[in-house]
Amino acid sequence: MTIRKFATLGASIILGTLLQVNVSCAATVTISCSATGHDLAMCTQGAQAWAKQTGNEVKVVSMPSSGQLALYQQLLSAGSSDIDILQIDVVWPGILAQDLLDLTPYAGKNTVGDFPVYVKNDTIGGHLVAMPWFADAGVMYYRKDLLDKYGVKVPDTWEELTADAKKIQDAERAAGHTKMWGFVWQGRNYEGLTCDALEWVQSFNGGAIVDASGKVTINNPGAISALTMAHGWVGTISPEGVLNYSEEEARGVFQSGDAVFMRNWPYAWSLANSDDSPIKGKVGIAVLPKGGQAGRHAAVLGGWQLAVSKYSKHPDVAASLVMYLTSPAEQKRRAIEGGYASTLVDLYKDKGVRDAIGPFADSLYDNLVNAVARPSAVTRTRYNQVSTEFSGAAYAVLSGSTDAATSVKDLDSKLNGLRHGGKW
Ligand code: GLC
Numbered sequence: 158m159t160i161r162k163f164a165t166l167g168a169s170i171i172l173g174t175l176l177q178v179n180v181s182c183a184a185t186v187t188i189s190c191s192a193t194g195h196d197l198a199m200c201t202q203g204a205q206a207w208a209k210q211t212g213n214e215v216k217v218v219s220m221p222s223s224g225q226l227a228l229y230q231q232l233l234s235a236g237s238s239d240i241d242i243l244q245i246d247v248v249w250p251g252i253l254a255q256d257l258l259d260l261t262p263y264a265g266k267n268t269v270g271d272f273p274v275y276v277k278n279d280t281i282g283g284h285l286v287a288m289p290w291f292a293d294a295g296v297m298y299y300r301k302d303l304l305d306k307y308g309v310k311v312p313d314t315w316e317e318l319t320a321d322a323k324k325i326q327d328a329e330r331a332a333g334h335t336k337m338w339g340f341v342w343q344g345r346n347y348e349g350l351t352c353d354a355l356e357w358v359q360s361f362n363g364g365a366i367v368d369a370s371g372k373v374t375i376n377n378p379g380a381i382s383a384l385t386m387a388h389g390w391v392g393t394i395s396p397e398g399v400l401n402y403s404e405e406e407a408r409g410v411f412q413s414g415d416a417v418f419m420r421n422w423p424y425a426w427s428l429a430n431s432d433d434s435p436i437k438g439k440v441g442i443a444v445l446p447k448g449g450q451a452g453r454h455a456a457v458l459g460g461w462q463l464a465v466s467k468y469s470k471h472p473d474v475a476a477s478l479v480m481y482l483t484s485p486a487e488q489k490r491r492a493i494e495g496g497y498a499s500t501l502v503d504l505y506k507d508k509g510v511r512d513a514i515g516p517f518a519d520s521l522y523d524n525l526v527n528a529v530a531r532p533s534a535v536t537r538t539r540y541n542q543v544s545t546e547f548s549g550a551a552y553a554v555l556s557g558s559t560d561a562a563t564s565v566k567d568l569d570s571k572l573n574g575l576r577h578g579g580k581w
Contacts, residue, residue, distance in 0.1 A: 184471040185214040186478060188242040189229075191461065192219040193404055194424045199495045200244070200482075207481040213474055220244065222403055223347050226541060229253060233466060241469040242478055246348070247293075247460040248533035248540055250279050250286050258465040259284035263476040267483070270501045272525065278534065279462055286464055288483040289500035291491065293459030294524040295356050298411060298419040298429065301441040303329070315360065315386055315446045318418060322394040325417045334415075339394030341407040342420040346552040349403050351531065351544045352457040353420060354551035357383035359455035359529050361448030366547055367532040367572065371581050375547070376569035383448060384554040384561035391555055400556055412436060420445065422459060423521055426514070427496030442520050458528035460500065492518075498525060536581045546571050 190200035197219045204215040218240065229243055233256035245253060264285055268276045275289035299311060307325050312318035322339025329337040343349035359365060363379025391399060404421055411419035412428065414435045429440045444454040463482055465475045481487060489504055491497040493513040498521045504510050505522045533540040550568040553559045
């Protein structure tokens, strides 16, 4: 073979390999993204940037804010390849692990900079079944301008919040703002209520429903005080309709200027301060109040992960999108443009992020490191049942169909009934 022929052959082999690589890599993958606030828009932008960079195609499907877990379980149990990448809640890895790809080989060192709590949470039986994508912790939003107007300090306890909310609500109504409410939050019977109610219970030192050893702890005086207090808000400082509020309904009322305080997640910050927001620049953020002087500030740990279905026809491509979306650059973009809390510790010190969201970054960080986890790790595959029972019990108290003492007593026996031989 002449040198020339050899070179030509070599080139065609290289070209062939490249083409092959290209052909086998270019694929269409589908990602499911949540539709809360600007979740869908932010997810779509990131996914499309990856598609442009890699030559693959991506389809984005939006997920309903409730019923998402059931939908995933249905798809996965049928072995469906319809969704390659799933946006999953921090409380789901244990429930879905068996149908998710182990991302360890794709992640390499990518999880080194993440808050360890998320990496631990997403590692089930030694497999990294999801990559941390964005962090969440419950926060208290308040109207700075209204607190100033009425000479009210940011409340430190729920008792103070209740009194302040009532005072400002009544004064604003008397001044003609008849739609004003004191406090909006998530009272619908769903996972969001589990988060809110757990924060109240924790703030009264009432534990986390089930403790780390697996013992059901909910039947206690702190939990009773917490739920009784929240029941007192409905129809007084919170509209009756709060019993049907998820995050977005609460944000709708607060952002329209019709509430003094709101419990929500970090995503609401940049929306409340967007150009078309009536309350732009008038919002403050604080830790959630304590349950009395002996109580504690408690925020529930939330957050979303990206996982790849075991039934994906393009696992490598799907994993590449997951690594792109969870990368420092993309998390930074989401923090700056969307106010999302990153799962990467260093981004809280990043100049670009700090210039964009300033002191908000500090509040987020403090809230996150102190956040309380729901008992998903210990109750594993039964977490969803535990949560459904808990939110149902809280809802029954809020709506007045039972009192708190009876409700937590019943809940205690129901939860114990979910254990098998004392084990979860
Ligand atoms: C937020 C949290 C998530 C929680 C949900 C409840 O999205 O990140 O963990 O389960 O709210 O509605």
